[in-house]
Amino acid sequence: MFKIDWTGPALDDLREIDAWLEREAGPEYSLRILTTIQFRAKFLKDFPRGGRPHRDDLRILRVFDTPYLIRYRILPETKSVQVLRVHHEREDWFFQP
Numbered sequence: 001m002f003k004i005d006w007t008g009p010a011l012d013d014l015r016e017i018d019a020w021l022e023r024e025a026g027p028e029y030s031l032r033i034l035t036t037i038q039f040r041a042k043f044l045k046d047f048p049r050g051g052r053p054h055r056d057d058l059r060i061l062r063v064f065d066t067p068y069l070i071r072y073r074i075l076p077e078t079k080s081v082q083v084l085r086v087h088h089e090r091e092d093w094f095f096q097p
Contacts, residue, residue: 002048003080005040013086016049037063041070044081
C-alpha cells in the first residue's frame with residue numbers, strides 16, 4: 001500500500017475549489033465535491049498506476065462525476081503518491097508545475 005502526500009500547491013487548489021464552489025453553488029455542494037476528490041485520491045493507495053500516463057513521469061486521475069482531475073507522480077522509493085495539483089478539466093494547466 002502506498003501513502004498519499006498532498007503538496008502545498010495541491011492543497012491550495014483544494015482551498016480555491018472550496019471557496020469558488022461555496023460562493024457559486026453553496027457549502028453542501030462544495031463539501032460533496034471536496035469529499036469526492038479526497039476519496040478518489042485514496043484509490044491511489046492501492047492502485048498508484050490507476051491514472052493515465054501524462055508527461056514527465058506524471059499521471060492524471062479523473063475524479064468520477066466531477067469535472068476535476070488529479071495530477072500526481074509515483075515515488076516508488078518511498079512507496080508514496082505525490083498529489084501535485086487538482087484542476088478543473090477546462091482549466092488551462094498544461095504549463096503549470
